[in-house]
Amino acid sequence: MYGSASTHDIPTQATTGLENEDPILLAEFEARIARGEKIEPTDWMPQLYRKQLTRMIEQHAHSEIIGSLPEGTWITRAPGFRRKMAQMAKVQDEVGHAQLLYSAAETLGKTREQMLSDLINGKSKYSNVFNYPTPTWADSNVISWLIDAGAIVNQMANAKGSYGPYCRALDRICAEEAFHLKYGHDAVVHMATGTPIQRKMMQEALNRWWPAIMTFFGPSDKMSTHTEILMRWKVKMATNDACRQQFLDMYVPKILEIGLTLPDANLRKNEDGVWEFSEPDWEDFKRVINGDGPCNAERIAVRRAAEENGAWVRRAMQQPKAQYVRPLA
């Protein structure tokens, strides 16, 4: 789901480092992208390109794996056999997305071992929305529908990016997401058009999740040199604001048509067709993403426990003569 990778990419270097790159190779690289050709793993690429893509694809992978937890927790308690099967299939898809994305990131040179270590060490980030809990089945439905919807906006854009392995992974992921979106919508509609208690439960879940949803695409991009270069290189395909606007355009009408309301009195589309809304609390966002959210500790602890519990199996299957080779494509 959650290709919200742009969200947490605050550039750590002040400079782009481009002055250290070979100008001829750089010109060829940029010309290839400008022609609409994809970059493949063995091609020359600038350090900044490699670094940003690695971080972005890795965070995307972590978000899939951590994102499967709040929905996974509802599999045993899903109402009815059909929903249980579907919820299980969706969660399995998300974990599969993580597998595809880790492989894509590996082609850039970071090993899967290092990425998984950085996740459980807390060095790497994942989509901040998963640091919030799913206290009811309706909360899980909000994720299935609206968080996936937001992720699809991102992923469809990124699938047109310049890096071949990421595009191949995203094509497959996007095809699977079609089911997630419909499944989530169906579940939300079922509750929102159901009994008064079901409706209340769904409205409350939406109220809980809306502030997080509004932060999903990240703060407004400051139009820095970084942003400009990353957009020229087709690493970043749309600004955070453009993604947020597209999401609101597509989904606010669908939310309202089933009798739900949104907990933001300032949310409206102005005469220019632009959505206005209350600015999300970015201080709170920062606090949570830096570790102080309601579920950060649980998410990492569960992930660590899974790693520890599986360690003996991996050890038992280890081939002593095996060599690490990066995936090819």
Added chain:
Amino acid sequence: MLFSLDPRISRLELPESAPAPPDKAALDQFPTYEVFHQRKENTAYVYVGPVHAPEADVAFLFGKEQFSRRFPCTGMWVVPTEAIRVTEYGDDQQSVYDRLPLLPADVLAATDAAVTEAYDIFHLKKRGKAHTHVGQVQATSPEAALQAAKAAFGDQRPVVNVWVIRSTDLLRSDEADRDMWTTTPDKKYREAIAYKVQDRIDRFKQEG
């Protein structure tokens, strides 16, 4: 102890916080294999992506789970990544065969005399797309196989990149096991089309 809204997680009695575990050892996640699938009977095998696995049989199972779980599939091949001989990548519209250096005559002559093996050849037609199986050649080495591939398939264009794989290195699904691919259509709840929600929305609006 960590308290979770999910009682199953609370029961794990995980610590609220703990020192970060040490970094994973190299190959904790196993070596890599590359996977090809056949989407329909009598169509070419196409590259679908890598998996990590301790050995080929397990790679096959992981590949089946990862790449044939949701969509039609009638066959699968896996190969250790290290067993693939990769050419350089050309530009879109070009053929990398044009840039292939010819093997010295004595090497080719030796080729004729020596015992040959089958090699499978895969072409990438466009950057960002997937390598597709174009056929087999007989040769004494991957380099010689590439020359043979140029003779056999070099008229196909464009060819951005070629993969050469010794045929015995590919683990292939067995014709006799074909029924392993037939379960997908049973699970309609995984298809977007199984969710027809508009009727319910319309009814809700009418009653509104």
